[in-house]
Amino acid sequence: MNAAVWIAVAMLGGVGALARFLFDAALAERAAGPFPVGTLAVNLSGAAALGLLAGAALHGATLTIVAGGGLGSYTTFSTWMFESQRLGEAGRATLLWLNVGLSLLAGLAALTLGHWLGAVL
Amino acid sequence: MRLPRLDRRELAAIYAGGVLGALARVELAELAPHGAASWPWATFAANMAGALLLGYFVTRLQERLPPSSYRRPLLGTGLCGALTTFAAVQLELFEMFDSGQLGLAVGYAAATLAGGFVCVHVATAAVRRTRLVR
Numbered sequence: 001m002n003a004a005v006w007i008a009v010a011m012l013g014g015v016g017a018l019a020r021f022l023f024d025a026a027l028a029e030r031a032a033g034p035f036p037v038g039t040l041a042v043n044l045s046g047a048a049a050l051g052l053l054a055g056a057a058l059h060g061a062t063l064t065i066v067a068g069g070g071l072g073s074y075t076t077f078s079t080w081m082f083e084s085q086r087l088g089e090a091g092r093a094t095l096l097w098l099n100v101g102l103s104l105l106a107g108l109a110a111l112t113l114g115h116w117l118g119a120v121l
Numbered sequence: 122m123r124l125p126r127l128d129r130r131e132l133a134a135i136y137a138g139g140v141l142g143a144l145a146r147v148e149l150a151e152l153a154p155h156g157a158a159s160w161p162w163a164t165f166a167a168n169m170a171g172a173l174l175l176g177y178f179v180t181r182l183q184e185r186l187p188p189s190s191y192r193r194p195l196l197g198t199g200l201c202g203a204l205t206t207f208a209a210v211q212l213e214l215f216e217m218f219d220s221g222q223l224g225l226a227v228g229y230a231a232a233t234l235a236g237g238f239v240c241v242h243v244a245t246a247a248v249r250r251t252r253l254v255r
Contacts, residue, residue, distance in 0.1 A: 013144060013203050014137065016139060017198065017202055018136055021135050043207040064147060067209075069147060071208045073142060076202040076205050077168040077206055077233075080237075081237035081240070082175050104234070107211045
């Protein structure tokens with residue numbers, strides 16, 4: 001990574017984290033409930049966007065910056081696992097499995113759809 | 122969509138954490154590149170480390186430390202959120218399926234989910250074993 005790419009990754013990394021926080025907070029305000037719908041929406045939208053970029057055969061420094069810096073930071077694995085674990089602790093086994101299964105399968109579907117779109121466009 | 126009330130210090134903390142997390146993850150990915158037929162060690166390591174750290178930070182901040190307005194945004198939402206990634210896992214799984222590596226894909230998905238869950242659980246339990254310090 002040269003200095004320009006490094007700086008761009010850093011800047012988009014910060015932007016991705018902020019976008020995740022704002023989108024999640026806006027959704028959580030509307031859909032107050034035990035199911036972490038904000039994280040799910042963030043992760044699905046990020047997976048679709050990454051699929052689009054990969055489908056459009058983006059590569060090299062641009063991919064590192066946008067996908068690695070921006071989308072990598074926007075989507076999150078740790079919060080997904082944390083919220084799942086806390087659902088389990090609260091005795092909400094159904095919601096726990098729903099959160100794990102839905103994110104995984106719908107995430108793969110979103111990425112595949114994005115990939116197809118990116119290849120077509 | 123109505124946005125929540127925004128605290129500038131909180132946003133700055135999230136941004137700073139996001140910068141650090143993204144740089145660490147991208148550097149790791151450069152150190153350990155992988156193809157569709159191999160285990161994505163960089164993503165896996167970043168995700169496990171982030172899940173462990175998030176379990177530790179949030180449990181400690183919620184249950185052991187006095188309230189703080191910027192630690193969770195910096196360390197949790199920013200650093201751990203950006204260090205770990207969901208989209209890259211999905212792209213890796215897609216590429217594994219696409220190249221016929223079904224066993225690898227299923228194993229990677231299972232190990233990622235089980236590993237992430239165990240990391241949060243272990244970090245949470247470790248924090249709770251320590252005595253309350255106020």
